Amino acid sequence: SALVELRDVWVEYGDKIVLERVSLQLAEGGFVAVVGPSGAGKSTFLRLILGQEAPTRGKVLLGGTPMRAECGPDRGVVFQRYSVFPHLTALQNVLFGIECAGAPLIARLFGARRREARDTAAAMLAAVGLEHSLHVYPAQMSGGMQQRLAIAQALVKHPRVLLLDEPFGALDPGIRLDMHALITRLWQEHGLTILMVTHDIGEAFKLGTRVLAFDKRRHDPHAPHRYGATVT
Numbered sequence: 001s002a003l004v005e006l007r008d009v010w011v012e013y014g015d016k017i018v019l020e021r022v023s024l025q026l027a028e029g030g031f032v033a034v035v036g037p038s039g040a041g042k043s044t045f046l047r048l049i050l051g052q053e054a055p056t057r058g059k060v061l062l063g064g065t066p067m068r069a070e071c072g073p074d075r076g077v078v079f080q081r082y083s084v085f086p087h088l089t090a091l092q093n094v095l096f097g098i099e100c101a102g103a104p105l106i107a108r109l110f111g112a113r114r115r116e117a118r119d120t121a122a123a124m125l126a127a128v129g130l131e132h133s134l135h136v137y138p139a140q141m142s143g144g145m146q147q148r149l150a151i152a153q154a155l156v157k158h159p160r161v162l163l164l165d166e167p168f169g170a171l172d173p174g175i176r177l178d179m180h181a182l183i184t185r186l187w188q189e190h191g192l193t194i195l196m197v198t199h200d201i202g203e204a205f206k207l208g209t210r211v212l213a214f215d216k217r218r219h220d221p222h223a224p225h226r227y228g229a230t231v232t
């Protein structure tokens with residue numbers, strides 16, 4: 001059965017329809033690329049799956065149960081920029097990823113549990129090639145390193161779904177290729193399900209096992225709703 005399922009989902013803001021009648025099933029282990037013009041509803045779609053937003057109508061299910069709010073252990077997210085905390089070192093950022101995934105209000109870990117968490121965080125940083133940057137702050141890192149850090153923070157809690165919102169859009173082409181290799185390896189090694197929004201069609205077809213195209217559809221200009229996304 002599907003890991004993520006949308007059943008007849010609508011998202012409306014006032015009289016503006018952003019998502020209209022979207023039904024889809026995403027299989028576990030897939031790498032789904034989401035493309036479409038600006039304003040087509042791609043970020044809204046990710047927010048639904050993060051549980052940051054509820055549909056106006058319809059259902060959003062994760063593993064067959066209704067989506068809950070974010071910061072659960074089952075979803076990790078990386079944005080184009082600012083996914084990590086500037087006042088925390090690389091290690092502290094990834095530790096935050098672990099603590100956030102724990103039981104509510106266990107804000108800090110102590111003693112043996114903290115040492116264990118530190119080892120886990122350091123291993124995750126090594127997995128993204130940041131083993132020599134544990135105590136470095138994001139401001140001292142290149143864009144590519146910051147995105148590696150963001151990926152480590154998102155993955156350290158072993159989420160079932162990794163959501164990537166234009167994760168490589170701000171990087172130089174050469175660095176982007178390195179990141180493609182990294183994310184493909186992590187996807188395979190961790191048996192992840194990935195949902196990635198991208199403006200780069202080449203990237204979508206290179207990385208995705210499935211490509212979802214969001215379309216900003218124009219309705220009759222005299223009708224009350226002029227926009228609505230359809231998914232193909």
Ligand code: ADP
Nearest residue numbers: 013036037038039040041042043044165166197
């Ligand atoms: P992108 O197309 O790069 O994903 P955004 O999603 O940031 O851009 O924004 C697209 C449009 O959505 C912008 O015109 C912005 O003003 C509008 N928008 C985004 N979030 C909100 C919001 N919370 N309330 C009203 N409008 C919003």
Ligand code: ADP
Nearest residue numbers: 013018036037038039040041042043044045214
């Ligand atoms: P995309 O990510 O594809 O650029 P978005 O999901 O950001 O598209 O936005 C889709 C449409 O929804 C846009 O027209 C945007 O202005 C609108 N929108 C997004 N969030 C809000 C909001 N909170 N309030 C009102 N309009 C919004």
